[in-house]
Amino acid sequence: MFASAAAFSKKKPEASVSLANDDILDGLMGELHKSSKVTKHTDTKSGQPAAKKVAYNPFSVERNSFPRSEESITPKASLTVKRGLSYDKVKPQTQKNLTVSSPVSRTYSERSVSNVTVEQDEDLPENEEFNNGSQTMETTVEDSPTESIDLADIGFDDDMVDTSSKPEELEVKHDVVHDNLQMDTKKCNQLISEEILTLGWENVGNNGQSETHMDFTVDNSNLPLVTNSTGEQVLRFYWLDAYEDPYHQPGTVFLFGKVFVDSVKSHVSCCVTVKNIERRLFILPRVKRMNLKTHVESTEETTLPMVYEEFQRIAEKHRINEFRSMKVRKNYAFEILEVPVEADYLEVRYSAEHPVLPSDVKGETFSHVFGTNTSSLEHLLLNRRMKGPAWLELKCPQVPATETSWCKLEIILAKPDYISVSDNQSSPPPLVVMTLKLQTLPNPKTRQNEIVAAACLVHCDFQMDRPAPKQPYQQHFCVISKPSDSIYPFDFRDQITKQTKRMKIEITPGERGLLGFLLAKIHKLDPDLIVGHDIYGFDLDLLLHRISANKVPHWSKISRLKRTFMPKIVQSHGKATFAEKSAVCGRMLCDVQISARELIRCRSYDLSELAKQVLKQERTELDYDEVREMFSSSLQLLKLIEQTLLDSLFILNIMYELSVVPLALQITNICGNVMSRTLMGGRSERNEWLLLHAFHEKQYVCPDKEFRKKQVLPVGDDEDGDQSGSKKMAQGKRKPAYAGGLVLEPKKGFYDTYILLLDFNSLYPSIIQEYNICFTTISRSAATTEVHDDDEACLILPDHDLEPGVLPTEIRKLVDSRKLVKTLMKNSDVSHEQMMQYDIRQKALKLTANSMYGCLGFTFSRFYAKPLAALVTGKGREILMQTKDLVQKMNLDVIYGDTDSIMINTNSVELDQVYKLGNKVKSEVNKLYRLLEIDIDGVFKSMLLLKKKKYAALCVHRSPDGQVTTSQELKGLDIVRRDWCDLAKDAGKYVVSQILSGETRETIVEKIHTKLQEVGDTVRSGDIPLTLFYITKQLTKNPEDYPDKKSLPHVQVAMRFNSKGGKKMRAGDTVPYIICEDGSTMSATQRAYHPDELIKQDSLKVDTKYYLAHQIHPVVARLCDPIQGTDSAHLAECLGLDPSGYRHTTHHEETAEEDLVTLQLTMEEKFRHCDRFTFSCPSPNCGRQIVLDSVFTGNVSI
């Protein structure tokens, strides 16, 4: 192992691996050299007692001793652990103290608040004598065996643990409280409410529980093994997260998850180090040997032995001195044209400790080498068929000699083959979930944000396959530190002490103490999942920066992997970098902002808005000034703490409400990726994993990941010829690469007869199946070589009897699973809980199937296939046109259609007839296709069709008991867009509901006019809540990155907002602003102000004229465009605007359009669809039909 470590350290010049990560690499490499030295130390001293065993690492940041404080050096009483003395002496380094925190432990609650840091001491160096590099560690604590906890904290990082050695024992101390938990759950089985919060947090927490301890030991003969279905002894391990460090520990993947330990009757965290994952190359032989200089092919045919020989030479040149090889037959179906569909490859395997081959190596005897840069993680997940979190069975588990993780249990596997996915997938283990909410303040001197408070809630028994728990959490804690420039209120400690029953508060003297406490808590509670809001955009980066700036020891406790050096962190405006994202490995991170972005549409995704929209609860946002102010009095400070706790609760509840975790689990199990990545969003990666698994299974060589495409700057890469000269900004918005869906020209106007909406069920996934569109079934060579590359005509569709390709098969699996789930859901005796779970699964299946097409057209996808994407949309256009033609041939009136839908004006007012007609059309259309299916998606009682993608309709619903209800469906109109103010949208909504109401034209027009006058008056009177004036727009770039910031109001507002310090607005944030009168004569865009500015500056007033003329008027005028009896000018007049400017507005288009359907609302017109009122003569022997033509005038015909 030393040899390999040394050999690897020689690899320093290999920095070419990734130019972008130079700084990261340097940092990591530096660490490698240093820590490998430590490793040596450690091992040569084996045999020494534990306390003296680990040498001090002179390079570790952790040498910095924690400031002495009474709290921090108080020995922890509960650390008195019974241990086998004999083991102590023989192999002390194998001991591991395992503390399983009680789910309901009240370790803190019985102590005075200022003394709750007991856990810290196990995390902190005990004294300053640590300073001499050659010195071994000593302790000041009497009970020295407990010190072994600290030993592995140092010098662990690059231990290449010799797996052939037999680590003997792992001692475990466990604070078990399983029974207590159950008791506690029962007691606290109540919904949290605001009242409870204000009464005290302990009401839902852990009151009156006591801690119990149980000691148990784990060693190789004592691992919690079980017998699997084939009778083998295996360790059952549920994997949740995976991590690899390809630079330091190539060939090693760390799996993190849980193991059930019977002796303590609970699941404990476990880190599995999978070693010796080999690199695998697939070398494609040339048919004939080629001279690489002249590119001339010789007549000599190549053989695999010749390839082997040449590769051996090349390998040696790259210092790969050992490898194995064999002949394999593999398929290929991707974008490199020269690669045959099927061929014999030379598969080469070699240790990942040897260098990576450049991905473009070529030889005289071979043309391509695949898999040069494939990660160990990919090899592991694909070869072991690990598709998302699952129970694994681990054979030959070994206990490591040195601790590498912060987990309760550690296992080493000498090779990946020891892993198999269990055929007995029982429920996933319960997770420990912890929320995290930070309060920060900018340091007035450095202007950098510092952390002043943190609040956490903990749920110790979260089930990923169940609906949200009734009790949101069991434990809570807060930690507060005073800002560097202030002091605590004089009576703060007293006040806090009074509150101990309500809230568990830890007071620390400064940020460093806070961070130390937080890390210790994370270690102790050992959460599997940390939840926050904007963690990836703010908290994580900040946390790591502050830990680093304060030189807080054991930074890596934030994760589950012990590491000495923090990844290089750069100034990144709060946005977490790649390195930072991997800093928390082993614990999944759930950022509810990211999740909400994926799952729901929201005006904004900040915490207040999410709380309002998702939880229907109001949250108050705290200004930095307010936070600072709150440090001046104890009462205020307590309020701050409570507010922070409340935010934490919001975060947790938002996650529950959106079912983020159950959904992510389902998606991950479907796609076969890593769950922590699913939680980070990004559809493409999920799709890639799904396809990787599928193609790997079918013996395909997959496209390699391409790194750093050198920013080719292909401005005119498409020979489109159009004026593409000015391709603004990095990737502002690229122009489309191929044609998409067809949108039929709408027959605009108002309809008061039933409209049928027919819609193909998931059109694109269906097309892929219907036409068997796949990498494997369609040759793209013509399309990519020909000049007309966006012409899908040259693609040849596969025969109908050709076996389905990989892509259609995968989609079919998804669709079939979904059907199955849906039939299960129809079963009446499913529990509510089960139903929720089914629904989540079917949603996940649908999402995955639908994102398949998108990823085909995604330029940076590993499976990018523009011709296929274009073919799919092409077929879609064809199908929509066919459908339209068919429907028109049935003598029906197609008024609109978008991509996969057709709207038909039935001209009927009989609902039954309409459905009958719909079903007839449906069956006619469906006759044309094998799988593709159109369905009735809705029936509209009335509809206002304004433009392509813009309409409003009254949707009819028939309940089983025959009752008919209606609901509004609004699509694309201004009133559903967030960039119009509520004032305008509300007016618009009123107008729409009037138009759809079915009343006579005269009434409608009159009501609209009246309403507008009223609105105009109210606006001018100023008696309107400010929020109605908010216009919100998202920043798509960071404000400073806009080339033309001057004319963009939201950018200007954001720039001013950012300039005042504190939290910054960044790309993705939503900026609210109000157009104001500020005395200047500048254009409206120059007079946009943030609501705070308007409130604070008396000189600013809402520009009511702007809102009437540029918000309400255009919105309303567009809606009323097809309505006769009013016009733009009239509407303007009602609003109190000068109508002259609106006289003959933009009707230059309409004049040509004769098919404009106008609102026909005279009495006669309105009832034109009514049948005549007829009835049979009631006289038994008469039977004549009597017709009442004019009910009120009395004309009767017989």
Next chain:
DNA sequence: ATGGTAGGCTAGATGA
């Protein structure tokens, strides 16, 4: 860093 295209609309720039 990382699904897609189609389309409406505003405000500002540009040119006849």
Next chain:
DNA sequence: TCATCTAGCCTAC
């Protein structure tokens, strides 16, 4: 002055 273009947003599929 008007027509035409572009950037930027947000929406419908």
